[in-house]
Each structure stands twice: as structure tokens, then as C-alpha cells.
Amino acid sequence: MRPSAVHRTRRGDTVSAPSGPAQPAGSAGPSSSGYQFLPPPEHAEIRAAVRQISAGHGITEYAARGRKSAPQTQLWAELADAGFLGVNVPEQFGGGGMGMSELAVVAEGAASVGCPLLLTLVSCAINVEILARHGSAEQQQEWLPKLAAGRKLAFAITEPDAGSNSHQIATTAKPVDPGDPAGDWLISGQKYYISGVDESDAILTVTRTGTDERGRAEMTLFLVPVDADQLTAHRIDVAAQIPDRQFTLFYDDVRVPASAAVGGIGTGFRPLFDGLNPERIASAALCVGIGRYALDAAADYARNRQVWGTPIGAHQGVSHPLAQAKINVELAALALSRAAWLHDNKLDAAEACNMAKAAAADAAVAAVDAAIQAHGGNGLAQEYGLMQLYGMARLLRIAPVSKEMVLNYVAQHTLKLPRSY
Incomplete structure (x- = not known):
């Protein structure tokens, strides 16, 4: 079934609850507006x-x-x-x-x-x-x-000396002719841990193109073809066994036209931030899926694996960690749904997206760990694939935004605490 063939619910519409007995007068029935849990x-x-x-x-x-x-x-x-x-x-x-x-x-x-x-x-x-x-x-x-x-398009923002601190990005883009900013630009610098370059047609690259009146970096996003002259990619050998490869990129005066700038020269923070909430939503979705798979696999194993004539799932030492992990994954799924709904309805979603991403990443790592433990030695066996899944879950706890930076965001923007960095 193609998505185009699916009935679409307009943004802002609600989904009716299933029909059932009439609600008594004064009782709280399904809301007629706002977010719905169905x-x-x-x-x-x-x-x-x-x-x-x-x-x-x-x-x-x-x-x-x-x-x-x-x-x-x-x-x-x-x-x-x-x-x-x-x-x-x-x-x-x-x-x-x-x-x-x-x-x-x-x-x-x-x-x-x-x-x-x-x-x-x-x-x-x-x-x-x-x-x-x-x-x-x-x-x-x-x-x-x-x-x-x-x-596919890759996305390049992180650098060896500027991970979460986007204001410290050192990759620059300068006009070939300073008197003609509508002409070509030269990009120089280095990007680090960029996923899927070998699978992509181009790289949306975040560059520094100036400094604003407060001394902060002005950013510009350029679409750079992967086969551009003076652009080289070196693969990073990572221990996490995941399918997608990571790269360091070297830009040595890579020449691009001004028309390759997305959103215009010097406006990079606005389009960049409009990409961050979707990034957090998608990473949370991956984590929820990973957690659900791991727990389904562990529950199936615990129902069928017997020791001393009893399925190991009958023992609370096995069942309780899986049950707790399931609770956390489903709570993260609720947070994910709320974050995506806010974003799609063009409401302020930054807090919800950050919280969903952090909750889902923690839940995924804990779920895979509980699944490995429930499998015992088989949790490390190649045939079950849990260690490769753990590598992806653990990666998503670090990237695309670390748990620590989410906590900084919540502390500063939600709890109104002094900025700590």
C-alpha cells in the first residue's frame, strides 16, 4: 500500500473514538478538539x-x-x-x-x-x-x-573541534569575488562523523560565512555534490557494528554557486533549527522501534527457554526487567507521538522533541540490554543480532544530540535555570 493511497487526516483534525455506549450526562467523553491518543x-x-x-x-x-x-x-x-x-x-x-x-x-x-x-x-x-x-x-x-x-542526501555539521557547539564551526565559505556574493563560493574546512556519504548524491553542509553584530557566527547551508572537486572523504572505522558508514570530510576550497545556498547566505541558523526537531523525532522513532523489537524477541525467548522444567520468563528476575523496559519504551512512544503532532501542527515542539529523543534513546539502550541479559550467553551469539542492535541504540544515545545537551536544554529553557555552558 502506497502512502498516497492512504486516507489523510488534515492537520489539526481529530480522530473520533470508536462508537460505544452513550456517555452519561456530565461525564467526560472524547475531546472534540486537540491532541488525541488514538x-x-x-x-x-x-x-x-x-x-x-x-x-x-x-x-x-x-x-x-x-x-x-x-x-x-x-x-x-x-x-x-x-x-x-x-x-x-x-x-x-x-x-x-x-x-x-x-x-x-x-x-x-x-x-x-x-x-x-x-x-x-x-x-x-x-x-x-x-x-x-x-x-x-x-x-x-x-x-x-x-x-x-x-x-539520499547526507548532512554535515559536526567537526572535530565543534561537536554540539555550532557557534564554533570552523568550516568557512567565502565568495570567490568579495564584491559579488551572488557568484561562486569556496568552502574550506573539515566535517567529522558524517553518515552515509557513500550512499548520497550530495551533502547539505553547514558553513560559517560571517559574523553578526554580536560577534556570533553567521551560518549558511550549501548543497555540495559528493563528487565535487577538492572534496575528499575518509572513512572512520567504528567499533559499533552498524550498516551505515561514517566519514571525515575535507573541503579544500570546494567551489559551489551561490544558488547552492539553502535559505540564502547568512540565514543558516533558521533552516538548521527547522531541521533539528525532525531529526530528534526520527531518532526517537528508531529508538522506539529498536526497543520494541528487542523486547518482543526477549519475551519470545523467555516464554520458550526452559531451565529446570520452567520457562525462564516465569521468574521475576527475568520478567521484571523486561516489563520495566516495556513501560519505558511505551512512555517514550507517547512522547514521540506528541512531539511529532506538535511539529506537524506548526506548534512549539522543541521541548517535546528533545524530551522524546532522550527518553527513547535511554529506553532503547535499556531494552536491548535487558533483552541480552534475558538471553544469557545467547545474547552475545551472532544469530540473535542483539549486539549489532545494541550498537545502533548506543549510537543514538550519543547522536544526533547527546543526552547531556538535552538535559542542558531542559534545565535552561524549561526549568529556567542559569545556563551552564
Whole structure:
């Protein structure tokens, strides 16, 4: 089932509760407006279809590709052909015309059968949302149909000396002719831990193009082709056994036209921040899916594995950690749904997105750890794939934003505490 064939609920509409006995006078029935806890029917349909496609690949393939650092190209292609990876691309560009709520369902659905796709948070979330909101007509016409069809864009912001501190970015872009900012620009610098460069057509690169009146960096986002002259990529050998490869990028006066700037010269923080909430939503969705897969696998193992004639799941030492992990994963899923709903309804979603990402990452790591423990020695066996899944979960606790930076955000913006950094 393609997303374009699914009935769409307009943003702001509510989903009616199932029919049932009339509520007594004065009782609290379903709300007629605002956020609803019942997801739209199309979400269940999308999730079922994504799970069916992804289950044909499953944890065995994911783990094998993780050991070889081989991207999940076939699964990505199948989901793209079915229309799911372009679900949040506007319809006029060949996408599903939906939002981050639906992309979160896609990301979670694939992960929930053991196939988390890291680039959904990069190519489908960050880059689609930035281009749809800030891309020029020409950029949108060139890139959004490609992204809807499953082509990929990498995203480059982090640097060796500027991880979470975007104001310290040292990669610069300077006009070839300072008197003609509408001409070509030269990008110089280094980017670090950039995912999927080898799978992408271009890299949305965050650069410093000036300094504002308060002495802070002015940022510009440029679309840089992966085969651009003077751009080189060196693969980083990471211990986490995940399919997607990581790279260090070197820009040595890479020449791009001014038309490659997304949102205009010097406006980079606005489009950048419009990509951060979708990034957090998609990463939370991957984590929820990872947690659900791990707990389903552990529960199945604990129901069938017997020691001294009793299934190990009958023992609270096994069942309670799994039950607690399940509670935490489902709480994270609620936070994820709320964050995506706020974003899609163009409400302030920053706090909700940060909280959902942190909660989901913690829940995923704890869920996989509990699953490994429930499997005993088999938790380390290659055939179960849990160690490769742990690598992805642990990565998502660090990136794309660390737990510590989320706590800083909540302390400063929610609790109004003094800034600590």
C-alpha cells in the first residue's frame, strides 16, 4: 500500500473514538478538539505495510550487514519504491504529502522488526524538512522528487573541534569575488562523523560565512555534490557494528554557486533549527522501534527457554526487567507521538522533541540490554543480532544530540535555570 493511497487526516483534525455506549450526562467523553491518543487509521496501515516489507530482511540481515558495514540498500529501495521514504515530501514533488508523524511510523515500523535505518533521520527527516521549508523553487524541484524516490542526501555539521557547539564551526565559505556574493563560493574546512556519504548524491553542509553584530557566527547551508572537486572523504572505522558508514570530510576550497545556498547566505541558523526537531523525532522513532523489537524477541525467548522444567520468563528476575523496559519504551512512544503532532501542527515542539529523543534513546539502550541479559550467553551469539542492535541504540544515545545537551536544554529553557555552558 502506497502512502498516497492512504486516507489523510488534515492537520489539526481529530480522530473520533470508536462508537460505544452513550456517555452519561456530565461525564467526560472524547475531546472534540486537540491532541488525541488514538492514532489516525492510516498510521496502522502504514506501519503494517512497512513491517511486512522490512520483515523480509529482518535482524539476521541487519546483523550481517552491520558486521560488514554494508548499507541496507535493498530494504531502502523497496521502502522507497512503495512510497514510504517520501511520505513527508509534499505531493507536488512526488511525495506522500504527510508529515513527521507518518515518517516516524515508517522509521519505527522498520526498526520494530530489527531493521533500523539510520539515514531516515538524515535524508528523510532533516534534509526533506529543511528543503521543503527553505529551499528555493529550483532546489525543491531538483531535490525533493529525488528524495521522494529514495535518493539520499547526507548532512554535515559536526567537526572535530565543534561537536554540539555550532557557534564554533570552523568550516568557512567565502565568495570567490568579495564584491559579488551572488557568484561562486569556496568552502574550506573539515566535517567529522558524517553518515552515509557513500550512499548520497550530495551533502547539505553547514558553513560559517560571517559574523553578526554580536560577534556570533553567521551560518549558511550549501548543497555540495559528493563528487565535487577538492572534496575528499575518509572513512572512520567504528567499533559499533552498524550498516551505515561514517566519514571525515575535507573541503579544500570546494567551489559551489551561490544558488547552492539553502535559505540564502547568512540565514543558516533558521533552516538548521527547522531541521533539528525532525531529526530528534526520527531518532526517537528508531529508538522506539529498536526497543520494541528487542523486547518482543526477549519475551519470545523467555516464554520458550526452559531451565529446570520452567520457562525462564516465569521468574521475576527475568520478567521484571523486561516489563520495566516495556513501560519505558511505551512512555517514550507517547512522547514521540506528541512531539511529532506538535511539529506537524506548526506548534512549539522543541521541548517535546528533545524530551522524546532522550527518553527513547535511554529506553532503547535499556531494552536491548535487558533483552541480552534475558538471553544469557545467547545474547552475545551472532544469530540473535542483539549486539549489532545494541550498537545502533548506543549510537543514538550519543547522536544526533547527546543526552547531556538535552538535559542542558531542559534545565535552561524549561526549568529556567542559569545556563551552564
